[in-house]
Amino acid sequence: MTEDEAKKAILENLQGKSKTKSKFYLKDFYSMVPDMKPREIKNIVNKMVQEGHLEYWSSGSTTLIGLKGMGKQHQEED
Amino acid sequence: MGKHNTPMLDELEKGPWPSFVSDIKQQADKGKHILKEAPNDLLGIMEMSYVDKVTHWKHGGIVGVFGYGGGIIGRYCDQPQMFPGVAHFHTVRVNQPSSKYYTSDYLRKLCDLWERHGSGLTNMHGSTGDIVFLGTTTDHLEPLFYELTHDLNQDLGGSGSNLRTPECCLGMSRCQFACYDTEETCHQMTNAYQEELHRPAFPYKFKFKFDGCPNGCVASIARSDMSVIGTWRDDIRIDQAAVKAYVGGELKPNAGAHSSRDWGKFDIQAEVINRCPTECMCYGDGKLEINNAECVRCMHCLNVMPRALRIGEDRGASVLFGAKAPILEGAQMSTLTVPFMKMEAPFDELKELVEKVWDWWMEEGKNRERLGELIQRKSMQEFLRVIELDPDPRMVDEPRSNPYIFWKEEEVEGGWTRDIDAYRKKHLR
Numbered sequence: 001m002t003e004d005e006a007k008k009a010i011l012e013n014l015q016g017k018s019k020t021k022s023k024f025y026l027k028d029f030y031s032m033v034p035d036m037k038p039r040e041i042k043n044i045v046n047k048m049v050q051e052g053h054l055e056y057w058s059s060g061s062t063t064l065i066g067l068k069g070m071g072k073q074h075q076e077e078d
Numbered sequence: 079m080g081k082h083n084t085p086m087l088d089e090l091e092k093g094p095w096p097s098f099v100s101d102i103k104q105q106a107d108k109g110k111h112i113l114k115e116a117p118n119d120l121l122g123i124m125e126m127s128y129v130d131k132v133t134h135w136k137h138g139g140i141v142g143v144f145g146y147g148g149g150i151i152g153r154y155c156d157q158p159q160m161f162p163g164v165a166h167f168h169t170v171r172v173n174q175p176s177s178k179y180y181t182s183d184y185l186r187k188l189c190d191l192w193e194r195h196g197s198g199l200t201n202m203h204g205s206t207g208d209i210v211f212l213g214t215t216t217d218h219l220e221p222l223f224y225e226l227t228h229d230l231n232q233d234l235g236g237s238g239s240n241l242r243t244p245e246c247c248l249g250m251s252r253c254q255f256a257c258y259d260t261e262e263t264c265h266q267m268t269n270a271y272q273e274e275l276h277r278p279a280f281p282y283k284f285k286f287k288f289d290g291c292p293n294g295c296v297a298s299i300a301r302s303d304m305s306v307i308g309t310w311r312d313d314i315r316i317d318q319a320a321v322k323a324y325v326g327g328e329l330k331p332n333a334g335a336h337s338s339r340d341w342g343k344f345d346i347q348a349e350v351i352n353r354c355p356t357e358c359m360c361y362g363d364g365k366l367e368i369n370n371a372e373c374v375r376c377m378h379c380l381n382v383m384p385r386a387l388r389i390g391e392d393r394g395a396s397v398l399f400g401a402k403a404p405i406l407e408g409a410q411m412s413t414l415t416v417p418f419m420k421m422e423a424p425f426d427e428l429k430e431l432v433e434k435v436w437d438w439w440m441e442e443g444k445n446r447e448r449l450g451e452l453i454q455r456k457s458m459q460e461f462l463r464v465i466e467l468d469p470d471p472r473m474v475d476e477p478r479s480n481p482y483i484f485w486k487e488e489e490v491e492g493g494w495t496r497d498i499d500a501y502r503k504k505h506l507r
Contacts, residue, residue, distance in 0.1 A: 025445040026239060026278055038440040039279075046277040050145050056238070056278065059138035060151035060169070062446055063238035063278040 001035045006044050009033055011053060014067045022071025023057050023064035080106060081115070082122035086129065102199065111198030115163025116213050120199070123161045141168055141216050143223040147278040149234025150219060168219065170196070170211035171235035172226065173268070173275075174203055176261035177248045187230055195222035206285065207245035207296070208235040239282055241274035246288035247295040255380065256290030257308025257393040258421035264288050266425055280436070281443035291389065292375040298401075298412070303449045304432055305398040305412040306421070310390030313370040314379075320386035321346075321366045331382050350379050394420040397428070399435065399461070400450030410450045413458065415465070417472045431465060438464040459483050 001009075013032040014024070029041050036044075045065060048054045055068045080103060091097045099121070106117035123134050139152025151169040158165035172188070180188075188209065192198055196214035204210040214222065226232050235243035244267050247253070249260030267286055268275065274284075287298030291308040298305035323329040324344060330337060331344050346366075351359050358372035359379065366386070368379075380387045397419055398412035419427055435449065438461075443452045453461045462469055462483075469483040487493045 025281070027281055027443075027445050039437065042277075042279050042440070046147065046273075049147065049277075055140055056142060056147040057138065057140050058142070058148065058151060058238040060237055061283060063147055063240070065278070 001033065003044060006033045006036060006041070007048060007053070010045070010048065011067075014054075014070075018067060018070055023066040025062075025064060029065070080121060081118035082125060084121050084125040087121055087125050105198050109193060109198040111193040111196065112218075113163060113197050113214065116167070116197035117163075117199060119161035119163030120167070120197070120213065123155050123157065123164055126157065126160075135167075139168075141219065143219055143234070146223075146234060146276045148237040148240040148276055151237055153213075164213065166215040167197075167213040168216065170214065170219075170222065171204065171206075171237055171243065172209040172211065173233045173235040173243050174207050174209050174245075175232075176246055176264045177251060178203060178207065179251070184230070188232075191222065191225055191230065195225075205301075206235070206242050208243050234276070236275045236283075239278040239280050240276065240284075241271050241279070242283055242285045243275070244268050244286040244288070245296050247290050249288075249290040253290060254384065255293060255308075255377070255389055257310055257389060258290065258395050260288040260290045260306075260308070262423060263306065263421055263425060263428075266423060267428070270425075270429060274436075280440060282446045282448055284436070284439075284449065286432075291377065293377050293381070299398060300401055300409070300411055301403070302401055302412065303399060304435070305401060306395045306428070307398065308393065308421075309375055309396050309418065310393045311418055312390035312392040314368055314373065314390060315388040316366055316368065317386050317388075318365060321361075321383065322364055324383050324386055325364075329383075329385055333384055350382050353378055394418050397431065400448075400453050402448040402450045406448075406451060407454075410454075412450070413453070414473050415462075415467065417470060434465045 010029060010032050026042060026045060027038075029045050030038055033041050033044075045054065049056060049065070052068055054065050057064045057066060057071075084099075087099045090099045102117045102121055105111065106121070109117065111117070127134050134156050136154045136156055137151070139154070141152040142148075142150045149171050151171070153167045153169055155161055155164045155167060189198070189200070192200060192211050195218040196211055199212040201210035201212055211222075223234065226234070244264045246260035246264035247256075249258075250256040251261060264286075267288075273279070284304075285302040286304050286306070287296045287302035289296055289298045289305070289307045294300075294307065298307060320329060324331060325346050327344060331349065346361050351361050355376050355378075356372045356374050358369040360367050380389065395418075396414055397416040399415050400410060401412035402410050416431065419431075421428070439449050439452055442456060443449070447455075458473070459469070462473075
Protein backbone atom coordinates (compact mmCIF):
# COMPACT_ATOMS: atom_id res chain seq x y z
CA MET A 1 0.00 0.00 0.00
CA THR A 2 1.34 3.44 -0.92
CA GLU A 3 1.38 6.43 1.42
CA ASP A 4 -1.45 8.09 -0.51
CA GLU A 5 -3.57 4.94 -0.31
CA ALA A 6 -2.91 4.75 3.43
CA LYS A 7 -3.98 8.37 3.90
CA LYS A 8 -7.13 7.73 1.91
CA ALA A 9 -7.95 4.64 3.98
CA ILE A 10 -7.46 6.60 7.20
CA LEU A 11 -9.68 9.48 6.08
CA GLU A 12 -12.44 7.13 4.88
CA ASN A 13 -12.29 5.20 8.11
CA LEU A 14 -12.49 8.30 10.28
CA GLN A 15 -15.30 9.81 8.22
CA GLY A 16 -17.24 6.54 8.56
CA LYS A 17 -16.98 6.71 12.34
CA SER A 18 -17.40 10.47 12.72
CA LYS A 19 -20.99 10.26 13.92
CA THR A 20 -20.11 8.15 16.95
CA LYS A 21 -16.53 9.06 17.74
CA SER A 22 -14.32 12.05 16.97
CA LYS A 23 -11.03 11.28 18.72
CA PHE A 24 -8.85 8.18 18.39
CA TYR A 25 -5.75 6.73 19.98
CA LEU A 26 -2.76 6.29 17.68
CA LYS A 27 -3.16 2.52 18.06
CA ASP A 28 -6.66 2.72 16.59
CA PHE A 29 -5.07 3.80 13.30
CA TYR A 30 -3.06 0.57 13.01
CA SER A 31 -6.13 -1.45 12.13
CA MET A 32 -7.14 1.09 9.45
CA VAL A 33 -3.95 0.31 7.52
CA PRO A 34 -3.25 -3.35 8.34
CA ASP A 35 -0.44 -3.74 5.76
CA MET A 36 1.83 -1.19 7.37
CA LYS A 37 4.04 -1.25 10.45
CA PRO A 38 3.09 0.90 13.47
CA ARG A 39 6.08 3.21 12.99
CA GLU A 40 5.14 3.91 9.34
CA ILE A 41 1.53 4.59 10.32
CA LYS A 42 2.67 6.90 13.10
CA ASN A 43 4.71 8.88 10.59
CA ILE A 44 1.77 9.11 8.15
CA VAL A 45 -0.65 10.20 10.88
CA ASN A 46 1.73 12.92 12.07
CA LYS A 47 2.20 14.05 8.47
CA MET A 48 -1.57 14.26 8.03
CA VAL A 49 -1.71 16.57 11.05
CA GLN A 50 0.88 18.86 9.47
CA GLU A 51 -1.04 18.80 6.19
CA GLY A 52 -4.16 19.92 8.04
CA HIS A 53 -6.28 16.77 7.61
CA LEU A 54 -6.08 15.65 11.23
CA GLU A 55 -5.57 17.35 14.59
CA TYR A 56 -4.22 16.37 17.99
CA TRP A 57 -6.15 16.50 21.24
CA SER A 58 -4.04 16.18 24.37
CA SER A 59 -5.08 15.68 27.98
CA GLY A 60 -1.53 16.39 29.00
CA SER A 61 -0.79 12.73 29.68
CA THR A 62 -2.33 11.10 26.60
CA THR A 63 -2.76 12.24 23.02
CA LEU A 64 -5.75 11.51 20.84
CA ILE A 65 -6.08 12.27 17.13
CA GLY A 66 -9.15 13.12 15.08
CA LEU A 67 -10.35 14.71 11.85
CA LYS A 68 -9.62 18.41 11.87
CA GLY A 69 -12.67 20.37 12.91
CA MET A 70 -14.57 17.35 14.21
CA GLY A 71 -15.71 17.02 17.80
CA LYS A 72 -15.20 19.64 20.43
CA GLN A 73 -13.27 22.63 19.12
CA HIS A 74 -11.31 25.35 20.87
CA GLN A 75 -14.22 27.81 21.11
CA GLU A 76 -16.32 25.18 22.86
CA GLU A 77 -13.63 23.97 25.22
CA ASP A 78 -13.92 26.86 27.64
CA MET B 79 -6.14 42.57 50.22
CA GLY B 80 -6.06 41.29 46.65
CA LYS B 81 -8.93 41.09 44.21
CA HIS B 82 -10.43 38.06 45.96
CA ASN B 83 -10.85 37.25 49.63
CA THR B 84 -8.60 34.20 50.26
CA PRO B 85 -8.51 33.36 53.97
CA MET B 86 -7.58 29.69 53.47
CA LEU B 87 -4.73 30.44 51.10
CA ASP B 88 -3.52 33.19 53.44
CA GLU B 89 -2.91 30.50 56.07
CA LEU B 90 -0.27 29.06 53.76
CA GLU B 91 1.79 32.24 54.10
CA LYS B 92 2.29 31.70 57.82
CA GLY B 93 5.30 29.87 59.21
CA PRO B 94 8.98 30.04 58.33
CA TRP B 95 8.78 28.48 54.88
CA PRO B 96 8.62 30.07 51.44
CA SER B 97 5.04 30.24 50.23
CA PHE B 98 3.75 29.88 46.69
CA VAL B 99 0.79 32.03 47.76
CA SER B 100 3.15 34.93 48.59
CA ASP B 101 4.90 34.41 45.25
CA ILE B 102 1.63 34.63 43.32
CA LYS B 103 0.56 37.72 45.27
CA GLN B 104 3.92 39.33 44.54
CA GLN B 105 3.49 38.62 40.84
CA ALA B 106 -0.07 40.05 40.97
CA ASP B 107 1.20 43.29 42.60
CA LYS B 108 4.51 43.88 40.88
CA GLY B 109 4.68 41.69 37.78
CA LYS B 110 4.79 43.17 34.29
CA HIS B 111 2.89 40.25 32.80
CA ILE B 112 0.55 40.88 29.91
CA LEU B 113 -2.33 38.77 31.29
CA LYS B 114 -2.97 41.24 34.12
CA GLU B 115 -5.72 39.43 35.99
CA ALA B 116 -4.24 35.92 35.82
CA PRO B 117 -2.37 35.75 39.20
CA ASN B 118 -5.24 37.31 41.18
CA ASP B 119 -7.86 35.10 39.55
CA LEU B 120 -5.64 32.07 40.06
CA LEU B 121 -5.69 32.78 43.81
CA GLY B 122 -9.46 33.23 43.62
CA ILE B 123 -10.13 29.92 41.91
CA MET B 124 -7.74 28.05 44.21
CA GLU B 125 -9.54 29.44 47.26
CA MET B 126 -12.82 28.28 45.73
CA SER B 127 -11.35 24.78 45.20
CA TYR B 128 -10.14 24.67 48.80
CA VAL B 129 -13.64 25.59 50.01
CA ASP B 130 -15.46 23.23 47.64
CA LYS B 131 -12.83 20.48 47.93
CA VAL B 132 -13.06 19.83 44.17
CA THR B 133 -11.01 21.09 41.26
CA HIS B 134 -12.36 23.86 39.06
CA TRP B 135 -9.94 23.10 36.21
CA LYS B 136 -10.82 21.36 32.97
CA HIS B 137 -7.74 19.68 31.58
CA GLY B 138 -6.86 19.00 27.97
CA GLY B 139 -7.69 20.35 24.55
CA ILE B 140 -6.64 20.74 20.93
CA VAL B 141 -4.40 23.72 21.65
CA GLY B 142 -0.78 23.49 20.59
CA VAL B 143 1.71 24.98 18.20
CA PHE B 144 1.75 24.00 14.56
CA GLY B 145 3.26 20.59 13.87
CA TYR B 146 3.86 19.77 17.54
CA GLY B 147 1.79 17.19 19.35
CA GLY B 148 3.27 17.96 22.75
CA GLY B 149 4.64 20.67 24.97
CA ILE B 150 1.37 22.59 25.41
CA ILE B 151 -1.39 21.41 27.71
CA GLY B 152 -4.78 23.05 27.35
CA ARG B 153 -6.36 24.15 30.60
CA TYR B 154 -9.63 25.97 31.22
CA CYS B 155 -11.50 26.90 34.40
CA ASP B 156 -15.17 26.05 34.91
CA GLN B 157 -16.01 29.47 36.41
CA PRO B 158 -14.88 31.79 33.59
CA GLN B 159 -17.31 34.60 34.49
CA MET B 160 -16.10 34.74 38.06
CA PHE B 161 -12.41 34.33 37.16
CA PRO B 162 -11.90 35.67 33.61
CA GLY B 163 -8.13 35.98 34.11
CA VAL B 164 -7.80 32.19 34.20
CA ALA B 165 -10.66 31.27 31.84
CA HIS B 166 -7.92 29.98 29.48
CA PHE B 167 -4.82 29.04 31.40
CA HIS B 168 -2.68 26.78 29.19
CA THR B 169 0.56 25.24 30.41
CA VAL B 170 3.75 25.39 28.35
CA ARG B 171 6.54 22.88 28.95
CA VAL B 172 9.99 24.13 27.97
CA ASN B 173 12.83 21.65 27.54
CA GLN B 174 15.32 22.41 30.29
CA PRO B 175 19.05 22.51 29.49
CA SER B 176 20.94 19.37 30.56
CA SER B 177 21.38 19.33 34.36
CA LYS B 178 19.36 22.57 34.48
CA TYR B 179 22.38 24.81 33.97
CA TYR B 180 21.61 28.27 32.69
CA THR B 181 22.94 31.75 33.22
CA SER B 182 21.01 34.37 35.17
CA ASP B 183 20.83 36.36 31.93
CA TYR B 184 19.13 33.43 30.20
CA LEU B 185 16.69 33.03 33.10
CA ARG B 186 15.80 36.72 32.92
CA LYS B 187 15.16 36.39 29.18
CA LEU B 188 12.91 33.39 29.79
CA CYS B 189 10.98 35.27 32.47
CA ASP B 190 10.69 38.39 30.26
CA LEU B 191 9.41 36.23 27.41
CA TRP B 192 6.81 34.70 29.68
CA GLU B 193 5.68 38.10 30.98
CA ARG B 194 5.20 39.24 27.36
CA HIS B 195 3.12 36.18 26.52
CA GLY B 196 1.58 34.84 29.72
CA SER B 197 0.90 35.14 33.42
CA GLY B 198 4.56 35.45 34.43
CA LEU B 199 4.06 32.47 36.78
CA THR B 200 6.49 29.59 36.41
CA ASN B 201 7.21 26.23 37.97
CA MET B 202 10.96 25.66 38.22
CA HIS B 203 10.98 22.72 37.54
CA GLY B 204 8.26 20.21 36.74
CA SER B 205 8.77 16.67 38.01
CA THR B 206 10.10 15.57 34.60
CA GLY B 207 12.55 18.47 34.74
CA ASP B 208 10.88 20.89 32.33
CA ILE B 209 10.75 24.62 32.88
CA VAL B 210 6.99 25.04 33.20
CA PHE B 211 5.21 28.24 32.16
CA LEU B 212 1.85 28.38 33.91
CA GLY B 213 -1.08 30.08 32.23
CA THR B 214 -1.58 31.72 28.88
CA THR B 215 -4.22 32.11 26.21
CA THR B 216 -4.31 30.42 22.81
CA ASP B 217 -3.44 33.56 20.83
CA HIS B 218 -0.09 33.87 22.63
CA LEU B 219 1.10 30.32 21.91
CA GLU B 220 2.53 30.73 18.40
CA PRO B 221 4.32 34.07 19.09
CA LEU B 222 5.75 32.60 22.31
CA PHE B 223 6.95 29.50 20.47
CA TYR B 224 8.54 31.58 17.70
CA GLU B 225 10.50 33.73 20.16
CA LEU B 226 11.47 30.77 22.33
CA THR B 227 12.90 28.82 19.41
CA HIS B 228 14.32 31.69 17.32
CA ASP B 229 15.56 34.18 19.93
CA LEU B 230 16.35 31.94 22.90
CA ASN B 231 17.32 28.85 20.90
CA GLN B 232 15.23 26.65 23.17
CA ASP B 233 12.56 24.08 22.40
CA LEU B 234 9.35 22.81 23.93
CA GLY B 235 9.43 19.71 26.12
CA GLY B 236 7.32 16.58 25.83
CA SER B 237 3.76 15.84 26.90
CA GLY B 238 0.99 13.45 25.89
CA SER B 239 1.82 10.11 24.27
CA ASN B 240 5.30 11.25 23.38
CA LEU B 241 8.83 10.79 24.55
CA ARG B 242 9.00 13.10 27.56
CA THR B 243 11.78 15.60 28.08
CA PRO B 244 14.90 13.58 28.91
CA GLU B 245 16.55 14.47 32.22
CA CYS B 246 20.00 13.97 33.73
CA CYS B 247 21.89 14.59 36.95
CA LEU B 248 24.79 17.05 37.27
CA GLY B 249 27.11 14.26 36.17
CA MET B 250 30.73 15.00 35.42
CA SER B 251 30.20 18.74 35.68
CA ARG B 252 30.15 18.58 39.49
CA CYS B 253 30.31 15.03 40.73
CA GLN B 254 33.19 12.63 41.31
CA PHE B 255 30.83 9.65 41.29
CA ALA B 256 29.69 10.15 37.69
CA CYS B 257 30.47 6.96 35.78
CA TYR B 258 29.58 8.45 32.38
CA ASP B 259 28.82 11.82 30.88
CA THR B 260 25.12 12.12 31.68
CA GLU B 261 24.78 15.59 30.16
CA GLU B 262 26.27 14.51 26.84
CA THR B 263 24.09 11.39 26.77
CA CYS B 264 20.96 13.37 27.59
CA HIS B 265 21.76 16.00 24.96
CA GLN B 266 22.53 13.44 22.25
CA MET B 267 19.44 11.36 22.97
CA THR B 268 17.25 14.49 23.01
CA ASN B 269 18.57 15.52 19.61
CA ALA B 270 18.34 12.01 18.15
CA TYR B 271 14.68 11.58 19.16
CA GLN B 272 13.17 14.97 18.29
CA GLU B 273 10.45 13.27 16.26
CA GLU B 274 9.38 11.13 19.22
CA LEU B 275 9.56 14.14 21.58
CA HIS B 276 7.35 16.41 19.53
CA ARG B 277 4.93 14.09 17.79
CA PRO B 278 2.82 11.39 19.39
CA ALA B 279 4.39 8.01 18.74
CA PHE B 280 3.49 5.70 21.56
CA PRO B 281 0.58 4.12 23.47
CA TYR B 282 1.39 6.43 26.40
CA LYS B 283 4.23 8.48 27.90
CA PHE B 284 7.85 7.28 27.76
CA LYS B 285 10.63 8.70 29.92
CA PHE B 286 14.44 8.49 29.77
CA LYS B 287 16.45 9.54 32.77
CA PHE B 288 20.20 9.48 33.15
CA ASP B 289 21.80 9.03 36.57
CA GLY B 290 25.59 9.17 36.66
CA CYS B 291 25.85 6.76 39.57
CA PRO B 292 23.60 4.61 41.77
CA ASN B 293 23.01 7.53 44.16
CA GLY B 294 20.35 8.33 41.57
CA CYS B 295 19.97 12.10 41.88
CA VAL B 296 17.25 12.16 39.19
CA ALA B 297 15.65 9.01 40.63
CA SER B 298 15.64 7.31 37.24
CA ILE B 299 15.02 3.88 38.77
CA ALA B 300 11.72 5.07 40.24
CA ARG B 301 10.38 7.34 37.53
CA SER B 302 11.55 6.44 34.06
CA ASP B 303 10.59 3.79 31.55
CA MET B 304 14.27 3.55 30.64
CA SER B 305 16.65 4.25 33.51
CA VAL B 306 20.35 4.58 32.69
CA ILE B 307 22.40 4.37 35.89
CA GLY B 308 26.17 4.72 35.98
CA THR B 309 28.23 1.83 37.33
CA TRP B 310 31.68 0.28 37.08
CA ARG B 311 32.93 -3.25 36.35
CA ASP B 312 36.22 -3.32 38.21
CA ASP B 313 37.08 -2.64 41.84
CA ILE B 314 36.38 0.31 44.13
CA ARG B 315 39.69 2.17 44.48
CA ILE B 316 40.86 2.42 48.09
CA ASP B 317 43.26 5.01 49.48
CA GLN B 318 44.30 3.30 52.73
CA ALA B 319 45.99 6.44 54.09
CA ALA B 320 42.74 8.38 53.67
CA VAL B 321 40.80 5.53 55.35
CA LYS B 322 43.12 5.93 58.35
CA ALA B 323 42.58 9.70 58.26
CA TYR B 324 38.81 9.15 58.51
CA VAL B 325 39.31 6.70 61.39
CA GLY B 326 41.69 9.12 63.12
CA GLY B 327 39.30 12.04 62.72
CA GLU B 328 41.48 14.16 60.40
CA LEU B 329 38.91 13.83 57.60
CA LYS B 330 35.24 14.49 58.25
CA PRO B 331 32.86 11.68 57.20
CA ASN B 332 30.20 12.46 54.57
CA ALA B 333 32.38 15.37 53.43
CA GLY B 334 31.22 17.30 56.50
CA ALA B 335 27.50 16.86 55.81
CA HIS B 336 25.19 16.19 58.78
CA SER B 337 27.77 17.91 61.05
CA SER B 338 25.30 20.21 62.77
CA ARG B 339 24.87 17.56 65.49
CA ASP B 340 27.55 15.88 67.58
CA TRP B 341 27.50 12.26 66.43
CA GLY B 342 30.57 11.37 68.46
CA LYS B 343 33.83 10.01 67.12
CA PHE B 344 33.66 8.44 63.66
CA ASP B 345 33.27 4.67 64.05
CA ILE B 346 34.15 2.93 60.79
CA GLN B 347 32.83 -0.42 61.99
CA ALA B 348 29.39 0.93 62.96
CA GLU B 349 29.01 3.57 60.28
CA VAL B 350 30.47 1.81 57.25
CA ILE B 351 31.32 -1.89 57.66
CA ASN B 352 28.14 -2.92 59.51
CA ARG B 353 25.96 -0.94 57.12
CA CYS B 354 27.15 -2.71 53.98
CA PRO B 355 24.03 -4.54 52.69
CA THR B 356 26.04 -7.50 51.37
CA GLU B 357 28.59 -7.56 54.21
CA CYS B 358 31.38 -7.39 51.67
CA MET B 359 33.73 -5.16 53.68
CA CYS B 360 36.02 -5.61 56.64
CA TYR B 361 38.41 -3.38 58.52
CA GLY B 362 41.29 -4.68 60.66
CA ASP B 363 44.88 -3.79 61.42
CA GLY B 364 44.34 -0.37 59.90
CA LYS B 365 43.38 -1.81 56.52
CA LEU B 366 40.04 -1.75 54.69
CA GLU B 367 39.23 -4.65 52.39
CA ILE B 368 36.30 -5.02 49.96
CA ASN B 369 35.08 -8.20 48.30
CA ASN B 370 34.11 -6.39 45.11
CA ALA B 371 32.29 -9.36 43.57
CA GLU B 372 29.65 -9.00 46.29
CA CYS B 373 29.29 -5.21 46.01
CA VAL B 374 25.80 -4.15 44.87
CA ARG B 375 26.73 -0.45 44.34
CA CYS B 376 24.68 0.83 47.27
CA MET B 377 27.14 3.75 47.40
CA HIS B 378 27.03 4.08 51.20
CA CYS B 379 30.76 3.56 51.83
CA LEU B 380 31.72 5.90 48.96
CA ASN B 381 29.36 8.58 50.26
CA VAL B 382 30.69 8.34 53.84
CA MET B 383 34.38 8.31 52.89
CA PRO B 384 34.62 10.06 49.51
CA ARG B 385 38.32 10.88 49.92
CA ALA B 386 39.21 7.28 50.69
CA LEU B 387 37.00 5.36 48.25
CA ARG B 388 36.53 6.06 44.58
CA ILE B 389 34.50 4.43 41.83
CA GLY B 390 36.29 1.93 39.61
CA GLU B 391 37.96 2.87 36.34
CA ASP B 392 36.11 0.58 33.92
CA ARG B 393 32.94 2.65 33.81
CA GLY B 394 29.65 2.59 31.96
CA ALA B 395 26.01 2.19 32.90
CA SER B 396 23.32 -0.33 33.77
CA VAL B 397 20.13 0.01 31.75
CA LEU B 398 16.81 -0.74 33.43
CA PHE B 399 13.28 -0.67 32.07
CA GLY B 400 9.75 -0.27 33.32
CA ALA B 401 9.45 2.19 36.23
CA LYS B 402 6.20 4.07 36.63
CA ALA B 403 4.09 6.03 39.08
CA PRO B 404 1.09 4.43 40.81
CA ILE B 405 -1.82 4.97 38.41
CA LEU B 406 -2.39 1.26 37.79
CA GLU B 407 -1.37 -1.48 40.23
CA GLY B 408 0.93 0.68 42.32
CA ALA B 409 4.31 2.22 41.67
CA GLN B 410 6.94 0.07 40.05
CA MET B 411 10.73 0.34 40.04
CA SER B 412 12.53 -0.38 36.80
CA THR B 413 14.02 -3.83 36.26
CA LEU B 414 17.70 -4.40 35.53
CA THR B 415 17.95 -5.47 31.91
CA VAL B 416 21.47 -4.68 30.70
CA PRO B 417 23.91 -5.06 33.62
CA PHE B 418 26.68 -3.10 31.90
CA MET B 419 26.94 -1.02 28.75
CA LYS B 420 29.76 1.33 27.77
CA MET B 421 28.34 4.83 27.39
CA GLU B 422 30.23 6.55 24.63
CA ALA B 423 29.04 8.92 21.90
CA PRO B 424 27.22 8.44 19.58
CA PHE B 425 25.46 5.97 21.94
CA ASP B 426 24.49 3.61 19.11
CA GLU B 427 24.14 0.58 21.39
CA LEU B 428 21.69 2.44 23.64
CA LYS B 429 19.71 3.76 20.66
CA GLU B 430 19.50 0.31 19.08
CA LEU B 431 18.20 -1.08 22.37
CA VAL B 432 15.53 1.54 22.97
CA GLU B 433 14.29 1.33 19.37
CA LYS B 434 13.72 -2.43 19.74
CA VAL B 435 11.79 -1.71 22.94
CA TRP B 436 9.68 0.97 21.24
CA ASP B 437 8.84 -1.24 18.25
CA TRP B 438 7.54 -3.93 20.59
CA TRP B 439 5.61 -1.51 22.80
CA MET B 440 4.05 0.24 19.77
CA GLU B 441 2.95 -3.12 18.41
CA GLU B 442 1.82 -4.85 21.63
CA GLY B 443 1.09 -2.09 24.12
CA LYS B 444 -2.55 -1.29 24.90
CA ASN B 445 -3.73 2.31 24.91
CA ARG B 446 -2.42 4.05 28.03
CA GLU B 447 -0.28 1.06 29.00
CA ARG B 448 3.19 1.94 30.29
CA LEU B 449 6.14 -0.21 29.25
CA GLY B 450 6.46 -1.64 32.78
CA GLU B 451 2.84 -2.80 32.68
CA LEU B 452 3.38 -4.41 29.27
CA ILE B 453 6.43 -6.28 30.58
CA GLN B 454 4.33 -7.48 33.51
CA ARG B 455 1.48 -8.56 31.23
CA LYS B 456 3.58 -10.28 28.55
CA SER B 457 6.38 -11.51 30.89
CA MET B 458 10.01 -10.60 31.34
CA GLN B 459 10.91 -13.61 29.22
CA GLU B 460 9.03 -12.22 26.22
CA PHE B 461 10.60 -8.80 26.77
CA LEU B 462 14.09 -10.32 26.73
CA ARG B 463 13.28 -12.31 23.58
CA VAL B 464 12.20 -9.13 21.80
CA ILE B 465 15.29 -7.17 22.75
CA GLU B 466 17.46 -10.21 21.98
CA LEU B 467 19.08 -10.61 25.39
CA ASP B 468 19.66 -13.84 27.30
CA PRO B 469 18.30 -14.11 30.84
CA ASP B 470 20.91 -13.35 33.46
CA PRO B 471 20.82 -13.97 37.22
CA ARG B 472 21.55 -10.28 37.77
CA MET B 473 18.10 -9.49 36.35
CA VAL B 474 16.51 -11.28 39.32
CA ASP B 475 15.80 -8.92 42.17
CA GLU B 476 15.32 -11.71 44.69
CA PRO B 477 14.37 -15.38 44.16
CA ARG B 478 10.69 -16.01 43.39
CA SER B 479 9.68 -12.34 43.28
CA ASN B 480 10.59 -11.55 39.68
CA PRO B 481 8.64 -13.14 36.83
CA TYR B 482 10.09 -16.58 36.18
CA ILE B 483 12.24 -17.30 33.16
CA PHE B 484 11.12 -20.62 31.71
CA TRP B 485 13.03 -22.91 29.39
CA LYS B 486 11.61 -23.31 25.91
CA GLU B 487 11.15 -26.82 24.52
CA GLU B 488 13.82 -26.35 21.86
CA GLU B 489 16.33 -25.31 24.51
CA VAL B 490 15.97 -28.58 26.43
CA GLU B 491 17.64 -31.75 25.25
CA GLY B 492 14.93 -34.20 24.25
CA GLY B 493 12.18 -31.59 24.45
CA TRP B 494 9.16 -32.16 26.69
CA THR B 495 8.55 -35.79 25.66
CA ARG B 496 9.59 -38.47 28.10
CA ASP B 497 9.39 -42.20 28.50
CA ILE B 498 6.86 -42.59 31.29
CA ASP B 499 7.75 -46.26 31.82
CA ALA B 500 11.44 -45.44 32.28
CA TYR B 501 10.43 -42.66 34.65
CA ARG B 502 8.18 -44.95 36.73
CA LYS B 503 10.99 -47.47 37.13
CA LYS B 504 12.90 -44.88 39.09
CA HIS B 505 9.97 -43.07 40.69
CA LEU B 506 7.28 -45.33 42.12
CA ARG B 507 3.79 -43.97 42.69
